[in-house]
Structure formats: C-alpha cells, structure tokens
Amino acid sequence: MRIAQQVCPKQQIAEKIACIAAIADQLPGVVVIHNIKNDLTVEYMSERGLQQIGVTLEELQEMGPDFHSRFFNPIESAEYIPKLVHGLLERNDEDEILSFFQQVRFHEQAEWMLHLSTIKIFMRDEDGQPLLTITFAVAVDPMHHVTSKVNRIIEENTFLRQHYQQFASLGTREREVLKHVALGKSSVEIAQEMYISEKTVNTHRRNLKIKLDAHSSFDLSQYARAFDLI
Template sequence: MNNKPTNTAAGIGIEERIQLKIAEIDKLSDHLPSVVIIHNLQKGMAVEYMSPRGAAMLGFTLEELRNLGEEYHAKFFNPEDVPDYLEKTKYLLEQNNDDTIISLFQQVRASENHPWKWYLTTVKILMWDDENMPLLTIALAYPIDPLHHVTAKVSRLLEENSFLRMNYNRFSKLSEREREVLKHMALGKTASESADELCISVSTTETHRRNIKRKLDTSSFYELTQYARAFDLI
C-alpha cells in the first residue's frame, strides 16, 4: 500500500510548511512520555526539532543541535548501533509511505563522561517535499528503565546482535558440517558423542573441531558458545 500524502499547498513555501509542521508537534511534545526528534533527510539527517526534554537531557539548546548537522549522530549515539539504524532507515525510505514504521534500540549519552542509556525508538516519515520525496522523519525515543527486568534481556539480545555483526565474516567461513559440530561443542558434547549423532568418525569430528577453532580464531568454550547462540545454532 502506498499511502503517501501530498504536501503541496498553494502559496506556502517548503520552509514555511516545515515550521508549521514542527509547531504542531511542539504543542504536544511535553505531554508525551518520550523524546520527540524531527530529522531533515535532505540535510544529512540533521536535527530540525527536538522536544525540550530531549535537548535538556543532552545539555544542548535546539539551535546548537541544529548547528551540529550530520555530526549529531556521531556525537551522541553508539557507533555499534549504526548498521542496524542505516539498514532500517533505508527500508523506511524505500517504502516511502505514511504507513511504514521502523523500531530500533539505541544507546545514547550526552558526552563521553556519561554512561550509555538505552532507548526504544520508533520512526516514520513525517513530511514530503513537492516532488513527494521524503523530507522529514519523526522519531519517538522511549527511555528503557535500567531497573526493569526487560532491560537485562534486551541488553543480552543486543550484545548478541553486536557480536553477530562483528563476527559474521568469520562464521561464514564454516561449512554446514562444521556448524553442526559447533552446535554440539556449544552444548558440551564430546567428539565421540558428536560422531555418533552425525554418523561420522571420531577422527573426522576432531578435525572439524580443530578447523572450527582455527577459522573462528578461538579455543575458548565461552566464545564458541557465543557464536552458537548469536547465529541461532542453540
């Protein structure tokens, strides 16, 4: 479904329409249990607007955030989250409609002297230009309570996702049989037990185990288990 509204309004320029749209959002932002951020896609995802709560948390004025331009993302966000953010943003822009919403977890901090804080962020296109190309996105960033039991689970999932991204090239070198043997290794099975279940010889199993450790550059049981868990073998 391509539910894409038309933004053209007779006698009103694009900049004025942007300010009118921002004024609508600003009236409600303080009543929402989230930080509201509006990005300008045609200015390198620069900040056009941030709700007062969010600006205060970062210790910047809205004007200062606008002046940061493209540097805004590198300054406040964990670079480990960038691949997921870019992939989902690309999908959002490809869909280019009013229905598509993406969601992602992000780590944010005001400066290097502050700890990372987790946010669940939802994003959609807010406004299009006169050629119906995406112009503004709106994001609602919800803080995740660090004391909530869900936070620990989310952190583990995100750590696995980060491990997966960083080690995908190494894992991709494993053959299908080696992945089966890795699964058995992570489950604590001996070479003899794996050989019986996979219907191969013990010597072949031991060769696979040596090759797995060489390709993954580790002999640590913990790290081997990380691979198995991150790549859904167990």
C-alpha cells in the first residue's frame, strides 16, 4: 500500500503564491498576500508594488505588521484592519470579497496616493481556518474627478469617527437645529419652521457650540455633513 507524501504548510504556501506570481506583473494593479497566522505579515507583493514603495520582498517580510503603519495612512489602518480583515476572517466565507479605499505613500513621496482595494481569503489551513488573504489594489488617478469626491468621503468618515461621542450627546431638537444652521438659516427662520421661539433656537445654538466645541458655522456644518443631516 502506497502512503501519500505529506506536503508541509510552507511548501503549500509557496506553491499557492507561485500561481499568482506567474501572472501578477501582467495585472493592472498590485497584488499583496498576507499571512494571517503570522500577524498579517506580507508573504508576497507583486513587483509593481515593491517598486512603488521602494523595498524588497525580503525587507517587507521582515517588517511584519509594521508594514501597515509605515506605508498606509495610520488613521485608516487602525480602522480598516480590525473591521474589515478581522471581520472577514471571523466569517470565513469562501465567496466574500470586501472593497475599501486606502491611502498609500509611495517611495520618497510626500502625498498620499488613493487606492481602491479588494480583499478575500486566499488559502486555508488543514482545519479549514483562514491562513492567507489576497488583496488587489488599484491606484485612483489623481487627475480624475472621482478622486476629489472620494477624498471628501474619506475626510467625512474620519471626522465622524473622531467626533462621534460629541454628536451622540445631542438631543433630537438640537440635531434638528444643527441641520437648519448648516443650511444657512437664521434663528427667525428656524423658529418658524420648528414652531418654537427665537430665544429657544438661540439657546440651542449656544448649546451646540459648547457640546461640539464648535467656533463657527463651518465647524457646525462639518458635523451636519459627516452625520448625514444635510
């Protein structure tokens, strides 16, 4: 009776990555493969990506999880890694693909370059648990009109995360007043629309500035936009 030869995990990983590496440089984007069991260390990145960030694959592998904080916007990294990656791994759905925007800093470049990325589970271990993830990232042309719109969404999402507690402290009436203020209405107009006195409106306006630490109408409008009041 012939006993099948057991393949070690490292060899299986190498063979799986080799299938992607064979065509990765022909794709219009960057391929990144992370090892989940090793703190999301990068196992593989296509040559285009390595050239853009100015490191070798060996250097990238030695960085371990520091890869994220070194090349990606730290505020976004703290958000999308636990929410997207960890959520994806917990669900362990073979067909699930997640998409997200992220800002990457290329080699010797001061500005962030916006990317649209998609990620899915790429390989599982012998127990059926996620072992590798694969991400495909495409740079968004900075000259394209979509870029400025996406950047505004990212800025609003960042503002929302940083100021959620302040906004959560507002009552229903205060939020309604905030909406009208952000639309540029006067206290008289707001009072008429809400069927309350002008004095009450002004009290709400003062309370809004205190609770939100807002010093101008622009500060208030940021809250209204980020929390979808307007």
